[in-house]
Amino acid sequence: MSSIKPAVFQTTLNEKISCTGVGLHSGTDVTMTLAPAPANTGIQFRRTDLTAHDIVPARFDSVVDTQLGTTIANEAGVRVLTIEHLMAAFAGCGVDNAIVELDGEEVPIMDGSSAPFVKLIEHVGVKDLTCKRKVVRIKRDVRVGNTDRHATLRPADTFEVDLEIDFDSPVIGRQHHRVRLINGAFKSELASARTFGFMKDVETLRSMGLSQGGSLDNCIVVDGDVILNEDGLRYRDEFVRHKLLDVVGDLATAGFAIEGRFEGAKTGHALNNELLRAVFADPDNYEISDARAPMPAYDVVSAAE
Numbered sequence: 001m002s003s004i005k006p007a008v009f010q011t012t013l014n015e016k017i018s019c020t021g022v023g024l025h026s027g028t029d030v031t032m033t034l035a036p037a038p039a040n041t042g043i044q045f046r047r048t049d050l051t052a053h054d055i056v057p058a059r060f061d062s063v064v065d066t067q068l069g070t071t072i073a074n075e076a077g078v079r080v081l082t083i084e085h086l087m088a089a090f091a092g093c094g095v096d097n098a099i100v101e102l103d104g105e106e107v108p109i110m111d112g113s114s115a116p117f118v119k120l121i122e123h124v125g126v127k128d129l130t131c132k133r134k135v136v137r138i139k140r141d142v143r144v145g146n147t148d149r150h151a152t153l154r155p156a157d158t159f160e161v162d163l164e165i166d167f168d169s170p171v172i173g174r175q176h177h178r179v180r181l182i183n184g185a186f187k188s189e190l191a192s193a194r195t196f197g198f199m200k201d202v203e204t205l206r207s208m209g210l211s212q213g214g215s216l217d218n219c220i221v222v223d224g225d226v227i228l229n230e231d232g233l234r235y236r237d238e239f240v241r242h243k244l245l246d247v248v249g250d251l252a253t254a255g256f257a258i259e260g261r262f263e264g265a266k267t268g269h270a271l272n273n274e275l276l277r278a279v280f281a282d283p284d285n286y287e288i289s290d291a292r293a294p295m296p297a298y299d300v301v302s303a304a305e
């Protein structure tokens, strides 16, 4: 028996929504507005503190720095820092198109996870546009890295992520987690996992003028065999879940939802970006085609009553 599946359409937000928070690295307050956008816009940032060259597209080929987060820039060198947790929320909630207005150069860190951004998206809700949704369908295995740290995208029917991390820290150690990003799994399994850092690195980062906005309110801080945050962890394996959240956010710069399976070990922003560049370097690796099924959490995201 055959059935004709209904077309799957691109999405955007129903209306604008704003928040204010501190930039993790700059330490300055920034106001951010998530706004609806027409089909085929993708996710674009707009620096409202500038009068020219203010648009920065969130695409893998606009990534210019991956040292402590994912930084993008346009041809004029205008930058936006720390986009990955917001990008993960868009991908995880099935938002294809949006304009992100910022009155500074860094996305606010909020609580260090994607949960506050998911909340904003859910508050305004997501709507269909009239253009069909496209996906990047992975056609053959593409691998980057070395024997220790590596990342692979391989063919699969849905978007799945699988990661192992191994830290020389008694509270982290070796952790492995795998998520199929369907039916709201991003929200329940990854969205609340916070970024983390080590006490021994804090002074170094601060002296370099980085992490000025970092605090126990937006970061898990590990000091030897102790977690300094009073309330402890949100998931037993919050560390690997956050690294998976970063993978989802970094892969969201592909410009389309991905139909494929990510498998990685000890990845970070640099390797995630290298993987996308490797995929798009050879047209035999992928095809851009109509989406076959609604994306991740789209069916569970609706406007607040």
Ligand SMILES: [Zn+2]
Pocket: 084, 085, 195, 242, 246
């Ligand atoms: Zn992160």
